[in-house]
Amino acid sequence: MLDQLLTSVRAGRSQVLVVRGEAGVGKSALLEHLVRSASGFRVARAAGHEYEMELAYAGLHPLCAPLLDLRERLPGPQRDAVAAAFGLSAAPAPDRFVVGLGVLGLLSAVAEERPLLWVVDDAQWLDKTSALTLAFVARRLLAEPVGLVFAVREPSNLAEVTGLPELVVGGLGDDDARALLDSALPGRLDELVRDRIVAESGGNPLALLELPRGLTPAELAGGFGVLDATPLANRIEQSFLRRLDSLPDDTRRLLLTAAAEPVGDVALLWRAAARLGLGADAAAPAQSAGLVDLRGRVRFRHPLVRSAIYGTATLPERERVHHALAEATDPDVDPDRRAWHRAHATTMPDEDIATELELSAGRAARRGGLAAAAAFLERAAELTPDPARRGRRALAAARAKVDSGAPDAADKLLAVAEMCPLDDLQRARLARLRAQIAFALRRGSDSPPLLLDAADRLAPLDGDAAREAYLEALGAAIFAGRLNDRVGPAEVATAARDAPRARQPPRPIDLLLDGLTTRYTDGYVAGVAPLRRALTAFGPDAGGDHDELMRWFWLPWLVAGDLWDDETWYGLATRAVRLCRDAGALVVLPLALGYRAVVHLHAGEFEPAASLVDESDAITEATGNAPAKYASLLLAVWRGVETESLAALNWGLGNATARGEGRGIGGYGYTSAVLYNGLGRYGDALAGARSACEYDDLGILGFALVELIEAAARSGAHEEAAAALRRLEERTGAAGTDWALGVQARSTALLSDGAAAESCYREAIDRLAHSRIAVHLARAHLVYGEWLRRENRRVDAREQLRTAHDMFTRTRAEAFAERARRELLATGGTARRRTVDTRDALTPQEGQIARLAREGLSNPEIGAQLFISPRTVQYHLGKVFAKLEITSRGQLNRLPLSGLDPT
Template sequence: MSTSPPFRDRHNERDALDQLLTSVRATRSQVLVVRGEAGVGKSALLDHLERSATGFRVARAAGHEYEMELTYAGLHQLCAPLLERRERLPAPQRDALAAAFGLSAAPAPDRFVVGLGALGLLSAVTAEKPLLWVVDDAQWLDRASALTLAFVAHRVLAEPVALVFAVREPSHVPELTGLPELLVEGLGDSDSRALLDAVLPGRLDELVRDRIVAESRGNPLALLELPQSLTPTELAGGFGVLDASPLANRIEQSFLRRLDSLPAGTRQLLLTAAADPVGDAALLWRAAGRLGLGADALAPAQAAGLIDVRGRVRFRHPLVRSAVYGTATLPEREQAHRALAEATDPDVDPDRRAWHRAHATTTPDESIAAELEASAGRAAQRGGIAATAAFLERAAELTPDPVRRGRRALTAARATFEAGAPDAADKLLAVAGLCPLDDLQRALLVRLRAQIAFALRRGSDAPPLLLDAAERLAPLDGGLAREAYLEALGAAIFAGRLNERAGPREVAAAARRGPAAVEPPRPIDLLLDGLATRYADGYVAGVAPLRRALHAFGPDAGGDPGEMMRWFWLPWLVAGDLWDDTMWHDVATRATQLGRDAGALNLLPLALGNRAAVHLHAGEFAAAESLAEEAIAITDATGNAPVRFSSLLLSAWRGSEDEALKYANWGLEHVLARGEGRGIGGHGYATAVLFNGLGRYEDALVSARTAAGYDDLGLCGFALVELVEAAVRCGALDEASAALRRLEERTTAAGTDWARGVQAWCTALVSEGAAAESCYREAIARLTSRHVAIHRARAHLLYGEWLRRENRRADAREQLRTAHDRFSRTGAEAFAERARRELLATGGAAGRRTVDARNLLTPQEGQIARLAREGLSNPEIGAQLFISPRTVQYHLGKVFTKLEITSRGQLGRLPESRLRAV
């Protein structure tokens, strides 16, 4: 293959890459996305980077357009040379990598655990020497690899490693969005002309040169390839007119013109190579033999600089591959795939053989469809959800029997939906719907279509669809029907006040008419019955059955972890609705731990958000912030829906008005667009807390009215508390009393100390004299659980404010100092400021915080310090926080410096307050 001409320009780009290597040599990890259009020179810059990486271990991969459906294909290219280090990894990560790469028949690994394994491999290798990972053509990575590499890119910090991706446009690989970028643009006019002169030493008309330079926009590959499509006459006289098609297409056309001059056998060999995404030279030659092609067919393509088959098949440029394959006729492609299928060993690589066989025909063929279905099963075992869906989709297309085709299309739709492609799944459901399905399959089709609607919008259209699915399933499979009723009820809870057709009451009534639970009932059966009672018969009637359901989901019940992970968000909302702070804490804690242990990619961020809310109410703002940031980091790395309500609530309790309103307005805009009415209640409650803390009671009253205007599960009771205080401060005593009556109905039935405590201070707010003081004292006495510490601080504040108004200044100062100290230590600055102002009015003064903010720990540093204090090792901390052990050590070094200590043992002798974050 011909060598590229020397670099023209690119001084800034090369300097940036050289500086990247310098930083990594200084043990500072670097991540970079090299962005630019096709042919602009990204690959040449990556070559320069590799040549400059002396002393590095280098692994390079390239995405291939025809490998995008092969799960972990790109990651395997990078990790394969490092797999000898796999035995050093923790067992879950080691096993996940083995399953992902087909080294074992273990169950499907979660992508999150695979990501941890890749991060562990990286960390193990960099203990010996710096590592450079280079990924070219990242826009053609399979999705699992892209997600995993993005996960790793967001977590390298203290390792001497560089991750460099080359991609055409960020939109092509959304997983890489937000990473540092190096934009590679076209060459300047002078360098473009010099490059043309280097490859065209003969006569070139100045007008032609100017046109080529202008139309190529300085794209080096275009400058090299486009002139070769013009005749000497055209070059000399300018009679050849370049078309106005996109540059990538024009470059492809340039390659195609070169292909047209090749012998038919050579073109057939190139097509066969293009049809194989692996680049296996031995496989290519076996396929070529079946086509009657020999080594002489390769020579013209090599002479033209289009392909290299030394060891591995490599095209000069990905556009060569796409040009060859994209312009071949369908019979030509089928012939190439047929030869590759015949050349593939069915025992060694049955899945790729089935894939080629499937693309070698358009005629329905049950034997091929059955092979694809078997391949889908193996892909599912390896965790390849996207590959599973692709195999099943093609199997359905090639199935001659309409009954089998319907079953396979329905299964393919389920797999495609789980792979994160709801629109494609909906199209497969349309195929299944045209086939003869039995009643159960038809009901499952309706259910999946409803689940897709819920996943896409979480809005008001999903509940009636899920309810319809449940009622179709009811006479066919009682267990599945009850699951669908619970899904419908959960969707109705999300849709909330924006749901006009199938609200929680309507779904609850339908569920009670549906099939009863079998004995013994599953936890989800108890949950469905409890929620149905709550919405059909009212809050008070629902307390007892919902308590039984909560117990079934509790840590001592020994329930199915998978069931817990799927449904935990509902019992967590129920626990908050019942003011059960112990179960509220336990459900969130267990769900988070299960999510970490299983690497549950889709559900862990929600569990972290729930756990963050628990820490917030416990007055542990640093831990809450760390968990909230972790949830956001995971969703950023995986591309899943963001989990930001805990961040909004944290900002509200802190009194950070600008930040809280930014989160609130962003969230409200999105929930209204989706029809997610529950978000309106969440927005109202959070902003009511914010404005009550800031003392802006009229604004708080407006927000609290909105939040309390609808019975959102796990929100309405909290909103009523804010409504009582805001109404009292605004002089709306009748409204405050009405809100208190609604609250008392709930808190009395719940009967917990948390419920009785907030009821007591709300009663005090609308009372006078000894009755008010008795209620304030009761609130403080009841709110002793560590899970509700922020509410105890608020009770002290309200009592102190009342005492000041009663002109009992000495007593008021005691309560207000306690409130100020507790709010200040947790970071609830607005409520702390309220306490400070009241203290000044009593003639007292608030203590000042004397710790230098520069010596305070960041949220992640604080969390690492607490885990180290509990005795966890660096690998154990890294596994829990999804970072590498080296990154843990990096943060601990900063912790030791800030805390002025030198060892982990000294952490245990420090007060808890020293480990709090900024």
């Protein structure tokens, strides 16, 4: 398999492989074979180390350091992110996924010259940031001559490589195990002893070589040993330790020093050894025993040797070698590693070391190493003698733990901070952080009261922070929705009325808080004007803080939908996607892509919506974030794919209920109503719409009322439909947009007769034609045509129904198209089913790349937008040209956009 991997890479096809197996099974030997066989390749190697797991980019640095001179070839954001991550600039902390894209660009650049092979041993001990970055890169490789091979111990908790191609390395068969054992021992071995060793080893080669070393001659001869039940890795370590016992004290101390310093810098090791009074002769016994190789770099025979040496040393012994290593490390060249060694050289409080660690935390945070910053701060808090400073540092460490995605660890640090003397502001910040952790972990009804309490505490101390906390509490209450029986949006809004006044000029989030407060205390109509001011503040003409928009865009986007403001709805989603792309904010980009997909969908652009959904799914798979599934569900129900829709609905409803996401219940009720109205199953649609309309979910209730009115009108529930229409008119009348008044007119027409109905149908079509909401325009043509048929005006009905059928067919809204087709047949008209030859159709990604190329973007620009390498862009463009029977990018401009749609 490894030889085939090299063959594929030489042919220009990227290959990724995870070599998985227990300690000692031979993974490292296979990697050595791979490296020896990689003639003509540029090879870089790295290994994870237990003691570096908290140091950001420690595992990635040896792979990337030789390539950093190529960073000038990268687009600006990627170049800056790579420079910041590896300490080459003092730029703000980069998003780790922009670093990942920069690393992908470096790989692509170097692979233009010759094939590249990256080999990572002991990947289970990589620092979190390196592991995430490498996994991201591994999932984005396609058309580069690059091989990326990880070796991972089994069992392993390295979730980042889950789903990548694997080579599982098992133990040797019995015959091979016996042959290896015989080759390693002089003389004959008792058959019973040999069978026992083979059985104990499970075919593990290192165990076969090491376990016999712990047996006495009598045991080897007669098999009198007792079977050891300890884990195999421990027994191998014990065999190494028995060999260490025979070594001189100075040699063992030198090995411990080497084990405590995972960089493998021989010069550093000897500087530290000199401080410990160790001479060059201390190394000879260990090298003769085959335990360590000090030529060029420090390399232990096996990682289990390192862990055995370090794990069995006493605490005072470890402290002495860490102190020597700290003294031997240049504070100007590597201040962070020096601080880390100093921190492990003592268990006593030490303010100097704590201060040094705090400075290291700041540098780590600026490089984007949030996990490293949290680790430095956590250790700094442990070593801080002054209780007040300890509390401040523990609180800062907890904040860093939350930012790095470790809320459980943050909770423990908050408990430490609580035991320290904190001032009122610090205690208020602690309460807010604890509430944010609760929301991150559970997203249930316990979060809004905690966030509200934190906001109340902050109010007299920090006005800006208090207003942010009130908005967080309001967002959490909106999220919890009907499942929140303690503090709902109205209760939070009532409390927020007493929040400190906003600074002048107010921030967009200040206007948003004021608008939502008005909406939930004085009602929908009263909230329209202040919420419009807030939406304007989030608009492109207002400028504003980009980070603030990326953090909060989900809430004003929901508000825009709630106000039927399709222009702002479109603008916010488009701007959020662009900002998230430019910043490489892959944590929130999938959500922005989902919102933009929903906007495309309502504009009748189902294929671009599907492309964005696919891109969102690809990013969440690469990053390991929770998938954003609402857009894909909405696309499925508008397409009318019942089986797919029901599976997603059932899963989503159960998932939302389990998480305490009450708003999700309203969303799934609404989407089921859309599905069944399309299928003409109005009773089922009515049930879904009723569920959605039981609670005022922001951005859902108005849409659900439209579905309820149609379903109730078609089911004969006219009083229920009329009541729903009155609720709808209050909202749409206050909103006053063409979208709002268009769906109001259509809903009114469904409950009207004669000339009044026809006037409303025509108004609906006219208003919706002036909006971006093409799917509801098509539905207005549909229900108008259905009404005309019932009025026995068949010719007029055919015109409306054929228009509806054509619109639904173009967008692939199959259920609504079929409903229009049946009605058209009932008028005596005909409708052709759309057929598509999909043999040479573009895939969603190919269609997206073709559209971007048509707009004039270069391959690097397209790659930066889609988080793939320029070489992969060129690979896809080659397939696009072949399918479209063209030969250049310029010819794309002569094709209609519809010709670039995937199937």
